[in-house]
Amino acid sequence: MQFHHIPCSVKATYRPSGMDVSGGQSVYPLHRCKTIHLVRHAQGIHNVEGEKDHSAYLAQHLFDAHLTPLGWQQVDNLRKHVQTSGIFKKVELVITSPLLRCMQTAVGVFGGEDSTDGIDVPPLMVTDAGDSNHPAISSSNCPPFIAVEGCREHLGVHWCDKRRSISEYKPLFPAIDFSLIESDDDVLWEADVREKIEDVASRGIEFFKWLWTRKEKEIAIVTHSGLLTHTLAKFGDDCHPDVKSEICRRFQNCELRTMVLVDRSMVGSDSSATDYPGKNPSGEDAPSDVTCTTPDGLPN
Numbered sequence: 001m002q003f004h005h006i007p008c009s010v011k012a013t014y015r016p017s018g019m020d021v022s023g024g025q026s027v028y029p030l031h032r033c034k035t036i037h038l039v040r041h042a043q044g045i046h047n048v049e050g051e052k053d054h055s056a057y058l059a060q061h062l063f064d065a066h067l068t069p070l071g072w073q074q075v076d077n078l079r080k081h082v083q084t085s086g087i088f089k090k091v092e093l094v095i096t097s098p099l100l101r102c103m104q105t106a107v108g109v110f111g112g113e114d115s116t117d118g119i120d121v122p123p124l125m126v127t128d129a130g131d132s133n134h135p136a137i138s139s140s141n142c143p144p145f146i147a148v149e150g151c152r153e154h155l156g157v158h159w160c161d162k163r164r165s166i167s168e169y170k171p172l173f174p175a176i177d178f179s180l181i182e183s184d185d186d187v188l189w190e191a192d193v194r195e196k197i198e199d200v201a202s203r204g205i206e207f208f209k210w211l212w213t214r215k216e217k218e219i220a221i222v223t224h225s226g227l228l229t230h231t232l233a234k235f236g237d238d239c240h241p242d243v244k245s246e247i248c249r250r251f252q253n254c255e256l257r258t259m260v261l262v263d264r265s266m267v268g269s270d271s272s273a274t275d276y277p278g279k280n281p282s283g284e285d286a287p288s289d290v291t292c293t294t295p296d297g298l299p300n
Contacts, residue, residue: 204231
């Protein structure tokens with residue numbers, strides 16, 4: 001490979017504003033990045049009825065919709081994937097929307113093996129939680145789980161997107177941490193007001209910003225199609241159109257997509273766990289190209 005000589009001068013470093021001089025690449029410090037595994041919940045009873053008739057989402061009998069038997073099969077298949085791919089061992093935290101279908105998906109995919117007698121830890125999910133006809137799921141040998149309101153589905157009007165009280169959920173999902181949810185009752189959902197799309201996207205962006213308050217670097221997030229669609233549409237405008245499409249395409253039931261979240265605005269405050277300062281022991285270290293300096297006049 002030949003490297004053409006470029007004189008180190010002001011003319012060589014100047015580029016017209018907006019010109020991409022990196023070939024479409026980006027470089028960021030590792031400690032300003034998080035790996036997020038975005039998961040849409042598996043098939044719920046509302047998905048089946050809504051596919052036939054969209055107005056079914058207005059039906060009260062779909063309140064806090066639970067997974068279908070097919071949905072649980074989707075959960076089992078995704079669980080096999082996260083284990084064989086190595087994702088399971090890397091995830092440090094599982095964040096779930098506090099709706100039944102998301103919590104069922106989250107614990108089914110990322111939880112421990114089916115709970116058995118004699119294990120003295122609270123289960124992630126008790127037997128038959130939410131009409132699941134599913135055995136209890138253990139909280140042993142798996143990441144911690146927390147429920148967060150910020151990653152809920154598009155709020156209002158659709159009864160499937162209204163949650164139960166937290167006091168109802170706790171006995172069903174004993175090992176999920178609900179402490180970040182301030183209100184026991186659902187005070188966010190309104191029967192006659194549908195959340196604006198721009199507000200859904202803003203809420204999703206704020207949720208992503210909140211992730212930088214967490215120390216974990218690899219996080220699984222189990223959430224909803226609407227939240228993912230409207231939030232991710234705000235990203236990728238500075239990328240190739242095909243990359244933008246990868247980011248923004250609609251999630252299928254129980255689809256997992258791994259992405260890197262980058263902190264370009266110093267939102268997070270974590271220092272690097274892998275960088276090494278050098279000069280140990282200290283000594284002279286003038287670079288060979290001492291005539292080439294950085295914009296602040298220091299040797300590079």
